[in-house]
Amino acid sequence: MWLGLGGFGIVFIAACIILAVAYVRRKSPPTFREISSFARLRRGVGRAVEDGRRLHVALGHGNLTTPQSGADFAGLSMLSRLAELTSASDQPPIATSGDAALSLLSQDTLQAAGQIASRGVYEATNSRLTGLSPFSYAAGALPVIRDENVSTNVLIGHFGLEAALLTDAADRENAFALAASDNLAAQAVMYASSQDPLIGEEVFAAGAYVDAGPFHAASLTAQDILRWIIIGLMVFGALLKLVGLL
Amino acid sequence: MRLKGIFSTSIAIATGLIVLAGYFLALPLLINLRVVILNWAVILAAFAVWIGVVNLFAVHAQKFRQKKAGRFYSLVLVVSMLVTLIIGLVTGPQSKLMTGVFNMVQLPIEASLMAVLAVSLTYASARLLRRVDMLSILFLGTAMLVLLGTAPLPFIGEIPLLSDLIRPFIAQVLAAAGARGILIGVALGILTTGLRILFGVDRPYGGK
Numbered sequence: 342m343w344l345g346l347g348g349f350g351i352v353f354i355a356a357c358i359i360l361a362v363a364y365v366r367r368k369s370p371p372t373f374r375e376i377s378s379f380a381r382l383r384r385g386v387g388r389a390v391e392d393g394r395r396l397h398v399a400l401g402h403g404n405l406t407t408p409q410s411g412a413d414f415a416g417l418s419m420l421s422r423l424a425e426l427t428s429a430s431d432q433p434p435i436a437t438s439g440d441a442a443l444s445l446l447s448q449d450t451l452q453a454a455g456q457i458a459s460r461g462v463y464e465a466t467n468s469r470l471t472g473l474s475p476f477s478y479a480a481g482a483l484p485v486i487r488d489e490n491v492s493t494n495v496l497i498g499h500f501g502l503e504a505a506l507l508t509d510a511a512d513r514e515n516a517f518a519l520a521a522s523d524n525l526a527a528q529a530v531m532y533a534s535s536q537d538p539l540i541g542e543e544v545f546a547a548g549a550y551v552d553a554g555p556f557h558a559a560s561l562t563a564q565d566i567l568r569w570i571i572i573g574l575m576v577f578g579a580l581l582k583l584v585g586l587l
Numbered sequence: 588m589r590l591k592g593i594f595s596t597s598i599a600i601a602t603g604l605i606v607l608a609g610y611f612l613a614l615p616l617l618i619n620l621r622v623v624i625l626n627w628a629v630i631l632a633a634f635a636v637w638i639g640v641v642n643l644f645a646v647h648a649q650k651f652r653q654k655k656a657g658r659f660y661s662l663v664l665v666v667s668m669l670v671t672l673i674i675g676l677v678t679g680p681q682s683k684l685m686t687g688v689f690n691m692v693q694l695p696i697e698a699s700l701m702a703v704l705a706v707s708l709t710y711a712s713a714r715l716l717r718r719v720d721m722l723s724i725l726f727l728g729t730a731m732l733v734l735l736g737t738a739p740l741p742f743i744g745e746i747p748l749l750s751d752l753i754r755p756f757i758a759q760v761l762a763a764a765g766a767r768g769i770l771i772g773v774a775l776g777i778l779t780t781g782l783r784i785l786f787g788v789d790r791p792y793g794g795k
Contacts (some may be wrong), residue, residue, distance in 0.1 A: 342613060349611035355775075356782050406628050411777030414784060417791040441639035442632045446791045448642075466646045470639030476697040481643075488656040502704055509707045512714075523773045525766055532726060534711035541769045545776025548789075556788040560779035567775050 351567075358566055363559035371558050378519050378537035379550040385493035385517040386423060390430040394492035396423055397485055399507060400447055401522065402439025402478045403499025412523035413443050415545050416498035417450050422553045423495065424454030436468045437485055438498070439478030444470035479503035486510045494518040496535075497547060500527040508535040521547065596787045603785045644668060733757055 362371075389396050400416040403409030424434050433455065436447040448468040455463045471481025486494060487510060494511045496504060500522040508531060511518035520531040521539035531538040539547070542564065548557035581587040602624055609621025647661035655661075671688060678684050712730070715723050736754025739745050783789045 345611040345613060352607065352611075352778065352782070355778050356785075359779060359782055359786075404632075406625065406632060408777060411773070411780045414780050414789060414791060415776070418780075418783075418789050421791070441635035441637075444639045444642065445635050450791050465642060466649055468642070469646050470642050473636070473639075474693075474697065476700040477693075480696075480700060484657055484660070502708075503700070505704055505707045505711060506700065509711065523776070525769060528769070530708060530711070533708060533715055542772030542776040545773070545780055554788065556783055556786065560783055564772070564775045564779055567778075568772065571771060571775075 355563055355567060358563040359556065359559045362562045362566075363555050366559065366562075367555060370555065371562055373546070373549060373558075373561065376539070376543065376546075376550060378539055379547075381517060381537055382493070382495065382519050382551070385519075386426050389432075389492045390427055392492060393430065393432055394490050395432045396427055396434040397482075397489065397491040397494045398423060398434055398436045398447075399482055399494065399496040399498070399500075400436060400438040400443055401496070401498030401500045401504075402473075402475055403443065403523075404440055405442045405446075409499040409523065412497070412499045412544055413440070413446075415547060417443075417446055418548045418553050418557070419495060419497050419551065420447060421450045421454055422548065422551045424451055426551070428454065432490070433464070433467050435485055435489060435491070437471045437478075437482040438468075439470070439472055439475065441470055441473070443498075444468060475501045475503045479506045482507055483510050486514060486516065492516050496520040496522070496531070497544060499523055500531075502526055502530050505530040505534045512536075592790070595792055596790055599790070599792055600785060600787055603781075607785070640668070729757060 386396065388394075398416070398420045400413060400420065403413040405413060420434070420436055427434055433451065436444075436451060438444045438447055448465055451468050452463045469481070469485070471485070472478035483506065485491065486507065491514070494507070494516055496507055496518065497520075500507075500520075501524060504520060504522060504527045508518050508520055512534070517537070518535050519537045519539070520535040521544035522528055522531060523542075523544055528538065528540055532540065545564070546561050548554070549561040578587060605617065606621050606624055609617040644665060647664045650661040651658045651665065674682075674688065675685055712727065715727055732749065733754055735746060736749040736757075739750075745751070780789070784791075
């Protein structure tokens with residue numbers, strides 16, 4: 342009972358912080374520390390539009406009914422924003438995923454972005470389910486990186502070790518690859534194999550860095566505030582333990 | 588926002604709030620509702636697999652028709668998919684033939700990809716040397732220390748100090764602390780992402 346109420350309290354506090362920050366900073370958006378990967382992504386997107394090449398957003402194989410869905414939704418936000426940014430291009434982005442429900446949502450996201458851009462033309466084949474297991478997903482996404490005139494790859498979502506195959510393929514094609522995952526093992530291989538890895542919870546900061554809206558910036562600020570609260574509680578708990586009160 | 592958008596957003600927010608409340612408040616009605624909604628989600632996810640397979644078929648059939656690069660592989664995929672589907676429908680998913688297809692085709696191919704991954708990672712580690720920054724050097728140094736401390740060397744066996752002191756310290760203290768820090772950050776990220784969806788700010792369903 343108390344555990345449930347505690348959990349509800351954390352969610353409630355987080356919701357209040359996001360709403361408060363979004364309201365207070367509605368006119369002056371916060372500035373965040375520079376992450377070079379996002380700066381290179383912006384250049385990569387611009388170059389893709391200018392050169393008439395494509396953007397590939399790999400959403401991973403996270404299941405939507407598990408906690409992995411957090412990274413999936415971060416990836417879908419990124420896909421939505423990138424589809425809007427490339428709306429001037431006649432080459433719409435391609436999204437690949439390794440989960441059927443995620444694939445459906447990515448189709449919907451691309452369709453919505455196309456409607457906003459008034460492009461009118463939407464092809465269901467721009468969003469692809471390439472495989473249902475981690476390695477079959479990677480095997481199906483490799484030809485997209487190689488054969489679809491892709492110049493910029495964004496790997497964002499839940500990946501495993503197979504992410505290294507995708508970043509390696511992008512490297513061989515001299516294509517830009519931004520790689521981010523919520524999985525620790527994937528982060529390790531992405532750090533080793535990608536020029537532009539996002540480490541830790543930076544995968545959830547992507548929306549704020551690509552200007553996906555004030556709520557993305559507010560939720561990033563809320564994460565920082567909550568992190569400091571947790572650090573404070575941990576130090577306080579350690580001190581209590583040190584003096585023998587816990 | 589169009590009517591369709593308002594409708595889908597309202598349903599999504601209401602459903603999300605019911606499931607969330609079902610986790611935190613131990614009321615039988617909320618718990619039952621949560622279970623029912625999650626079961627619906629599982630059924631819908633299963634149906635989405637079928638749509639995904641149709642999508643995969645359409646992508647590769649189109650690739651073959653338009654004579655794009657790698658169309659031969661697309662043809663192989665389409666034919667294999669149809670043959671597997673027919674075998675599954677005729678003999679059933681648990682039949683010897685069907686499990687044989689899985690054990691003799693799917694498993695060896697995935698194992699081969701795992702082997703390719705080992706080569707890719709070794710190559711990536713070598714490429715990491717091109718990045719001359721402190722973190723890359725630290726990353727490689729740590730990986731080497733853990734590798735040497737884990738795998739006994741021929742004729743030497745375990746390296747004293749490295750195997751029994753340094754490697755356990757790196758794995759159980761430094762790595763565990765770092766991993767927990769990252770996991771706390773990831774949990775906070777998941778929380779705020781979920782809240783954005785509950786607020787209706789992020790709507791990956793039903794358009795904008």
